[in-house]
Amino acid sequence: MVTRRKFLKILGGGVILAATGITGFVTTRTPEKALAPWQPGEYTDPRKAALSYAVLAPNPHNRQPWLIELIEDDKVRIHRDPDRDLPETDPFHRQLFIGLGAFIETMVLAAGAQGSSVDLSLLPGGDDGPVAEATFSAGGRSDPLALQILKRHSNKQPYTAQKLSQAQIAVLGEFATLYVAEDEVARIREMTIRAFEIEMMTPRTLKESVDLMRIGKAEINRNPDGIELRDPLLEAFRLTGLLTEELLLDTSHSANKAQLKGYYHMLEATPHYAVLTSATNTRSDQLHTGRRLMRLYLKTTEMGIGLHPVSQALQEYAEMEKEYTLAHRLLAPQGHTVQMLVRLGFGSNPIATPRWPLETRIMNDV
Numbered sequence: 001m002v003t004r005r006k007f008l009k010i011l012g013g014g015v016i017l018a019a020t021g022i023t024g025f026v027t028t029r030t031p032e033k034a035l036a037p038w039q040p041g042e043y044t045d046p047r048k049a050a051l052s053y054a055v056l057a058p059n060p061h062n063r064q065p066w067l068i069e070l071i072e073d074d075k076v077r078i079h080r081d082p083d084r085d086l087p088e089t090d091p092f093h094r095q096l097f098i099g100l101g102a103f104i105e106t107m108v109l110a111a112g113a114q115g116s117s118v119d120l121s122l123l124p125g126g127d128d129g130p131v132a133e134a135t136f137s138a139g140g141r142s143d144p145l146a147l148q149i150l151k152r153h154s155n156k157q158p159y160t161a162q163k164l165s166q167a168q169i170a171v172l173g174e175f176a177t178l179y180v181a182e183d184e185v186a187r188i189r190e191m192t193i194r195a196f197e198i199e200m201m202t203p204r205t206l207k208e209s210v211d212l213m214r215i216g217k218a219e220i221n222r223n224p225d226g227i228e229l230r231d232p233l234l235e236a237f238r239l240t241g242l243l244t245e246e247l248l249l250d251t252s253h254s255a256n257k258a259q260l261k262g263y264y265h266m267l268e269a270t271p272h273y274a275v276l277t278s279a280t281n282t283r284s285d286q287l288h289t290g291r292r293l294m295r296l297y298l299k300t301t302e303m304g305i306g307l308h309p310v311s312q313a314l315q316e317y318a319e320m321e322k323e324y325t326l327a328h329r330l331l332a333p334q335g336h337t338v339q340m341l342v343r344l345g346f347g348s349n350p351i352a353t354p355r356w357p358l359e360t361r362i363m364n365d366v
């Protein structure tokens with residue numbers, strides 16, 4: 001029997017991280033219901049068949065900011081769900097629009113693979129209306145990248161020291177700007193660590209993350225979005241009432257310090273970065289960046305390379321200004337906007353993250 005005192009001692013000692021090794025328990029704690037969308041069902045409606053893949057797109061803080069309107073029997077209108085904003089870390093919704101762009105690209109790729117062609121109109125009513133309108137018809141071209149949609153996951157592990165080969169750099173160079181020189185990589189790495197620390201030490205941005213944490217199987221299955229923490233020991237602490245919001249917000253607590261140390265270690269273990277920029281920073285640029293990001297993710301998945309966005313230095317709030325300026329000086333000296341900064345490298349296999357089922361994102365099922 002573990003006493004409350006002993007629990008607190010474990011919590012204080014930062015042993016939490018080690019608990020990920022309890023594999024037997026982890027298996028039983030897998031939130032299967034939240035992961036079910038990764039096995040899309042059979043749909044007779046080609047729009048739903050493609051959209052059931054689109055909901056698997058990467059998106060900031062896994063907010064899944066899309067809402068789908070089905071129109072007549074061949075059209076789809078995609079909206080941004082204003083209830084899924086990130087006001088502190090994404091005040092201008094730039095990152096949410098990138099996620100919506102990734103959703104659109106996934107829909108188009110899946111439709112092509114399923115024999116449908118999509119006539120796409122982005123921002124049909126301007127910036128304040130729907131994000132996109134798509135008309136489906138028979139035909140379509142299958143892109144090999146579509147084969148990777150169900151295998152694609154962000155890889156948030158520490159990467160090994162293995163570097164990309166020259167051939168891999170050449171291939172990925174078609175999809176993004178790569179940073180491979182050791183001195184440049186070191187400068188970016190240090191910036192990502194400082195920027196992450198700022199996000200954690202700024203109470204309102206930390207709270208935005210804490211509010212989105214789903215800890216343990218039941219919480220994740222109930223709310224299959226946000227930041228999922230599957231660690232069974234954290235779940236045990238949560239269930240016994242020890243892991244409170246107050247504790248998660250206390251950055252001086254030794255358990256949080258240990259978690260942060262683990263995160264810094266992961267950020268350190270990064271051999272390369274890739275960057276997506278745009279000359280201007282319109283909604284259309286952001287959607288286009290999301291489409292490019294999805295293709296980069298799928299290409300790296302095909303090549304067995306890990307990809308992990310590290311967005312903190314690109315976020316538009318006062319406390320981040322210094323790192324934001326540095327990020328732009330380092331990564332877009334010609335005055336462009338840095339839309340995405342991602343780690344690239346080799347790590348252990350990433351896991352699938354939760355998704356709301358397609359049906360819950362359709363506004364008007366017909």
Ligand SMILES: Cc1cc2nc3c(=O)[nH]c(=O)nc-3n(C[C@H](O)[C@H](O)[C@H](O)COP(=O)(O)O)c2cc1C
Pocket residue numbers: 056057058059060061062095096098099102152153154155156308309310311312351352353
């Ligand atoms: C615009 C954008 C910004 C992101 N920024 C971060 C980030 O700063 N840190 C991070 O760990 N993941 C980041 N991600 C990855 C998301 O957390 C991830 O896509 C989401 O949790 C779903 O997981 P999946 O990609 O494995 O399906 C970002 C994704 C997008 C599209």
